Amino acid sequence: MPYRFLDDAQADVAIEAKGKTIEELFESVGKALFDVVGKQPPQEPLRQVSFSVKAPILEDLLRKWLNELIYIKDNKRLYLVHFNFQFSEIEGQMMVQSRLQGVPLNVMSSHQFRVDPKGIAVHGFSVKKQKNEYTAKFIVDV
Numbered sequence: 001m002p003y004r005f006l007d008d009a010q011a012d013v014a015i016e017a018k019g020k021t022i023e024e025l026f027e028s029v030g031k032a033l034f035d036v037v038g039k040q041p042p043q044e045p046l047r048q049v050s051f052s053v054k055a056p057i058l059e060d061l062l063r064k065w066l067n068e069l070i071y072i073k074d075n076k077r078l079y080l081v082h083f084n085f086q087f088s089e090i091e092g093q094m095m096v097q098s099r100l101q102g103v104p105l106n107v108m109s110s111h112q113f114r115v116d117p118k119g120i121a122v123h124g125f126s127v128k129k130q131k132n133e134y135t136a137k138f139i140v141d142v
Helices: 022-037 058-075 105-110
Strands: 003-006 013-019 047-055 078-090 093-104 126-130 133-141
Touching (some): 022 133, 093 105
Antiparallel strands (some): 003 013, 013 133, 078 093
């Protein structure tokens, strides 16, 4: 599994996610976030959502992206299951364009719902590249 739950947070959920590429890291982080919400629902029916996020550094980009996923969960009522990315740099800022697919949360009624993430904590958030792997550590406020 490309991520694991950590015991670093008392009332929240601490996660470490890994990926060999930035794309793999973002996918691992996204899947970990929704694993906090509940067990993966059936793959149908799928709805698509797209958005872009910009930030000066990778750490900020990932944190903003995660908070956007929480917004989509709350606003669009989707449990995201498929992640597609395009990364670029514009005017000194990193940008990720995301095309995601999710299952409506009302379909989750037959699945185990765990908790409802509210945001990503700034405290304890890190992204590091060591050798040929990226590692992100973050705390999900629940």
